[in-house]
Amino acid sequence: MSMDDTVRxxxxxxxxxxRAFAIxxxxxxxxxxxxxxxxxxRAIANIDSFQPGTNMSAWLFTILRNHFRSEYxxxxxxxEDSDGHYADSLKSQPEQHGHVEFAEFREALNHLxxxxxxxxxxxxxxxxxxxxxxxxxxxxxxxxxSRVNRARTRLAEILNVHSAEDFGxxxxxxxxxxSGE
Amino acid sequence: xNDREKTVGQSKPMETPxxxxxxxxxxxxxxxxxEVQARLGxxxxxxxxxxxxxxxxDRFADxxxxxxxxxxxxxxxx
Numbered sequence: 001m002s003m004d005d006t007v008r009x010x011x012x013x014x015x016x017x018x019r020a021f022a023i024x025x026x027x028x029x030x031x032x033x034x035x036x037x038x039x040x041x042r043a044i045a046n047i048d049s050f051q052p053g054t055n056m057s058a059w060l061f062t063i064l065r066n067h068f069r070s071e072y073x074x075x076x077x078x079x080e081d082s083d084g085h086y087a088d089s090l091k092s093q094p095e096q097h098g099h100v101e102f103a104e105f106r107e108a109l110n111h112l113x114x115x116x117x118x119x120x121x122x123x124x125x126x127x128x129x130x131x132x133x134x135x136x137x138x139x140x141x142x143x144x145x146s147r148v149n150r151a152r153t154r155l156a157e158i159l160n161v162h163s164a165e166d167f168g169x170x171x172x173x174x175x176x177x178x179s180g181e
Numbered sequence: 182x183n184d185r186e187k188t189v190g191q192s193k194p195m196e197t198p199x200x201x202x203x204x205x206x207x208x209x210x211x212x213x214x215x216e217v218q219a220r221l222g223x224x225x226x227x228x229x230x231x232x233x234x235x236x237x238x239d240r241f242a243d244x245x246x247x248x249x250x251x252x253x254x255x256x257x258x259x
Contacts, residue, residue, distance in 0.1 A: 008245055011245065012237055012241065012242065012245055015237045015238075015241045016232065016233045016234075016235065016236060016237060017233060019232050019235070019238075020229045020230075020232035020233055023232055024228075024229070033238070033240065036241065037240070037241070037244060040241065040244060040245070041244075044248060102224070102227070102228070105224045105225075105228065106228055109225075109228070120225065121225070121229070124221075124222055124225045124226070125225045125226050125228070125229035126229070152213055152218060152221055153213060155221055156213055156217055156221065161217055161220075161221075162214075162217070
């Protein structure tokens with residue numbers, strides 16, 4: 001079977017967002033890249049089951065997510081913040097203005113239960129609709145909505161933010177600084 | 182096959198209003214301010230976009246090329 005050019009291009013085009021999603025699932029770039037590679041190989045091996053005209057990106061996300069669930073999750077030492085120790089440790093730090101830093105945000109995200117984290121990323125960052133996210137995760141739309149809500153609430157708790165001032169420099173400022181390189 | 186087992190872990194039974202009011206306080210969704218939600222969203226996208234901006238690393242472009250030159254979807258090792 002030879003892969004058609006359009007398929008090859010659309011798989012490649014999805015790589016950056018697959019990586020971003022994989023990194024948020026794995027919390028580790030190297031493992032995320034392995035996950036993306038395995039996803040691509042699986043997609044190519046099963047390309048016949050892709051329905052032309054449907055969303056290639058959503059199809060790839062589904063493969064990645066299922067592969068992560070079946071293979072990676074058990075290998076990952078998950079730190080689910082169910083008992084709130086992590087949140088407590090952050091709260092014990094002295095209060096300061098704009099205390100939510102980038103690294104801290106990333107860390108907090110890693111402490112969300114994985115079903116909430118994936119829902120939040122798919123809807124809040126990958127740009128999928130609630131319906132698409134529900135398809136990718138194989139659950140009801142209402143389940144995705146409630147996971148996203150709980151994820152946001154939990155993030156705010158872990159980061160101890162109550163108002164917009166608890167965040168660091170405005171993102172626009174950050175973007176301007178970042179684009180200067 | 183037991184029907185009950187099939188649905189385990191998929192969905193919870195609908196809650197009655199009475200059951201809902203008996204829930205532990207932490208289970209009730211706290212209201213997040215609009216601004217806080219917006220800032221959380223910004224942070225999330227900034228983190229995500231950081232990876233998007235890295236584009237397609239060579240290893241993936243090479244992978245696709247390699248598969249193409251093999252003329253087949255080699256599902257095993259590279």
